Amino acid sequence: MCGIVGVIGTNVAAPILYEALRRLEYRGYDSAGIATLVNGHIERRRAEGKLVNLGAALERAPLSGTTGIGHTRWATHGAPTEGNAHPHGTSLVSIVHNGIIENHAELRAELEAEGSVFSTETDTETVAQLVDRNLRAGMAPREAAHAALGRLHGAYAIAMIFAGHAELMIGARHGAPLVVGFGEDEMFLGSDSLALSPLTRRIAYLRDGDWVVVSRTGAEMFDPEGNPVPFEIRQTALAGGSIGKDGYRHYMDKELHEHPLVIGQTLRRMIDPATRRVVMPPLPFDLAAIPRATITACGSAFYAGLLGRHWLESEARLPVDVDVASELRYRDAPLSAGGLALLISQSGETADTLAALRALRAGGQHVLSVLNVPESSMARDSDMVLETVAGPEICVASTKAFTAQLSVLACLAIATGRARGTLSAEREQVLVQALLDLPGKAAELFDLRADIQHVAAIVADARDVLYLGRGAYFPVALEGALKLKEISYIHAEAYAAGEMKHGPIALIDRSVPVVAIAPSGRLFGKTASNLQEARARGGRLIAFTDAEGAAGLRGIAEALVVLPEADPFTAPILHSIAVQMLAYEVALLKGTDVDQPRNLAKSVTVE
Structure with missing residues (x-):
């Protein structure tokens, strides 16, 4: 979940590295640091906390040098202190690392027995000390790095520089992403192409297990045995200037306002406006022949999968299992031969989802991924990718990527229903029209800000909040509760409304707001009854509904x-x-850090 970056060029490296780290800060902001080669010697600046603290350190003591590496950290091993901040190293080598070295304790004991002196609690320093030992044994940097990499177990992306070698940087990946950027008389390494997009559009991805030797004029890639491997330089679609706030107070506010645009962009990829039909790209498998689908994801993407299951089962009559990726890979569940594995991820780098992908492929499943980054690790391991055209999402709490995922899943359900013969042409026209109307409807939501602020004032004073929903609205309740927890730090739980009387009702009193997602429809009466039960126990009821539902909830709900x-x-x-x-409105009232909530990072690349 950490962000790493490296540069070899002709310009001073520290400002370039700092700007790249700014674009990677969503990956972690417990601490940050930069190391450069200054007259052949390694110098570094580090700071606890957010990247702005490193910026202040660089202002007090600037770093020169045209070769360097940088890191923004989400802490795993060792507290988030300046002492544990990356880069780590010795006088001979400096290293930044994303991931976890699983055998670090064994390696550390071996190195300490030989006289190595450690100064941090991190697993990363073990790698640096291992490379240092090899260098002191007379190995050249390339040999020393390769030998050290062969000793590592776990998931990692690593970049390292060496004292006295201004024209050399070495990177490696195993289970965590790493990108090589190709410039004019300069080269780059980064955790993802977003970090490098202002610097170059020409990138190459390391295959899992490979490592790369980078000079100012090019790169050589090798497999774990040290054999040269070919690679492809691609043009990334990301634009360099795409992460500004554009006058909004927070990235989250900006990204909330981008919902209509993102939904529209995503639907334009999948709907032919002339025929008003969903148009799928050519698939390497037959949707009509799929016996069963397995959806897996993490966080908000998992909730999108729950709603996707509802659509696939109701419109396409396709049996669907849904599981969080961190559980699915260990359940060893039986899989239907020729089934569909449907993976959902914003980054395409989520470690648990990638591992689940590989397990599902080993189980004979066709792999279809719904991704916002078509150049990601998950994309390269999939049979087909359906892209969510959400653009970079910088706020840690996912917003626009979630509705883009839902837009894709809705289209997939329509296409699957048509292929399986369960969806008539007339029904498809109705559903497609509903999707085409969606961007305009989403834009109307911002006219409701005053009503939502009124509700936020009720929720902001609570310690606990319950969210309720039925059917397709239960995943919405889960998403609402997660967002509230993430950015306001208020404890919130979501339940299927019918489950309230099976335990959660014991929590309800005047201090516990109950947020119901309760539009009109065939399940409205049952949800309204559940709300009456909560009201009888003193619960403060808040309902998100439509005009017809509001008529039935007046007198029951305190706020609509x-x-x-x-x-x-x-x-x-x-x-x-x-x-x-x-x-978002509750977080504003609470005064929390909306874009960078405590303890969180956006791209979860460790288990």
């Missing part, structure tokens, strides 16, 4: 947020945006 009328097929997407907006 009435959303625009929408087809039941797409209404859950609108309600998802609304509950995200509520979390």
